[in-house]
Amino acid sequence: MASSPRATGSSVVPRPGGRTGRIRRQVLDAVRAELVEHGYDALTVDTVAARAGVHRTTVYRRWRDVGGLLADVFDTAGDDTWRPPDTGSLLGDLLALNDEVLAALTERPPATMALIAASFRSEEAARALGRFWEDRYARCEPVVRRAVARGEVPAGTRARPLLISATAPLYHRLVLMRVPAEPGLAALAARSAVLAASAGAFTAPEPGDT
Amino acid sequence: MASSPRATGSSVVPRPGGRTGRIRRQVLDAVRAELVEHGYDALTVDTVAARAGVHRTTVYRRWRDVGGLLADVFDTAGDDTWRPPDTGSLLGDLLALNDEVLAALTERPPATMALIAASFRSEEAARALGRFWEDRYARCEPVVRRAVARGEVPAGTRARPLLISATAPLYHRLVLMRVPAEPGLAALAARSAVLAASAGAFTAPEPGDT
Known part of the structure; x- marks a missing residue:
């Protein structure tokens, strides 16, 4: 899914051709596959190089360590043409967006979850995941502008807090609390964000507001 | 802070007295201190035992491994008398609650963040953190009942999704996206949850709703 880091590269635009692009693709595919199959603790530059069929010194030189590999997986995940849903209504857009988030967080094997968990192991990977999410939320801003x-929400409604209000409950339940998604969770979060936005919750605060 | 796992035991009720209780306290204090000072990667049963001044076989026998130690830290964090704020209004209660969450997630040293990050290393610890949060949200239900x-929100308003809507954006920004809390984030999340709840976002869905 496209609003979380993919573990498969299917939606990714063609990467630089030639040998460099091919090696990068092979190596990052190997990182994802190793992570899903064996977990972070078994992830080393050497196992990645072996799986990718690339010389280990090439991997060390270019990515340095596991943190560098993971960071590049997140950076690559953003190299696509993903755009948010455009269904004709704010609720429809947020419902479709949350369906994508839910699909990513519950996919089997749990590749997206494995990537998020791995981000807690490396500062570099954590920053790259943060960049990925920032980029995804930035791409979603047209949903709010539309x-x-x-006239569905007041003029001056800020996109970022509205989008986070709509999506955060899913991440909170599934990633942090690690409970199964209760039925209707994605829809409930989308709907409550729309109601709050309609009531003016996300318009720019008055100066002095906290 | 009391709606996230504490790294200090200050708000915890007296634990079982005598030698067993004393050893548990020493060992779990050592886990928290080691985690904050040296991180998860340096956390071993042996370093914990040494810091606690307890024989390593005692620690192995009782807690088995690092996952068992972390799980007991989370379980102990719930052994307190914490109750949610009661300020006289839903908005006041949620603002106060979010101030507590924010304080925990931004404390220095970042003990709460270290505990949450560590939960991604052990299934047992992850389940214990999930239990801790479930317990905290259950304790917060009186906020919604009041x-x-x-008459601030409609009859039938469900407590759990309202509470998660109010708090999840903080965790999402600070724990997952790892960006600094923008000014007003805690208040914005509390306020939007109140507006959504007032508009009926969290009343029980009609049968057939998704």
């Missing part, structure tokens, strides 16, 4: 234009 | 009784 809703403002349609 | 709001219903005061």
Whole structure:
């Protein structure tokens, strides 16, 4: 799914061709596969190099360590043409977006979850995941601009807190609390964000507000 | 802070007295201190035993491994008398609750963050953290019941999704996206949850709703 880091590269635009691009693709595919199959603790530059069929010194020179490999997986995940859903209504867009988030967080094997968990092992990977999410939320801002234009939410509604309000409960339950998604969770979060936004929750605060 | 696992035991009720209780306290204090000072990777049963001044076989016998030690830290964090704020309004209660969450997630040294990060290293610890959060959200349910009784939100408003809507954006930004808390984040999340709840976002869904 496209609003979380993919473990498969299917939605990714063609990467630089030639030998460099091919090696990068092989190595990052190997990182994802090793992570899903054997977990972070078994992830080493050497196992990745072996699986990718690439010389280990090439991997060390280019990615340095496991943190560098993971960071590049996250950076590559953003190299696509993903755009948010455009269903004609704010609720429809957020429902579709949350369906994508839910699909990613519950996919089998749990590749997205493994990537998020691995981000807690490396500062470099954590920063790269943060960049990925920032980019995804930035790409979603048209969802809110369209809703403002349609008059669904007040002028001045800020996109970022609205989008986070809609999606955060899914991550909170599934990633942090690690409980199964209760039925309707994705829809409930989308709907409550719309109701809050309609009531003006995300318009720019008055100066002095906290 | 009391809605996240504490790294200090200050708010914890007296544990079982005598030698068993004393050893447990020493060992779990050593786990927290080692985690904050040296991180998960340096955390071993042996370093914990040495720091606690307890024989290593005692620690192995009782806690088995690092996962068992972390799980007991989370379980112990729930052995307190914490109750949610009662300020007289739903917004006041959620603002106060989010101030506690924010304080925990930004404390220095980052003990709560270290504990959450460590939960990604051990299934047993992850389950224990999930239990801790479930317990905290359960204790917060009176906040919503009082709001219903005061007529601030519709009858039938469900406590859990409202509470998660109010708190999840903080965890999402600080724990997962790892960005600094923008000013007003805690208040914004509390306020949008109240507006959504007032508009009926968290009343029980009609049968057939998704």
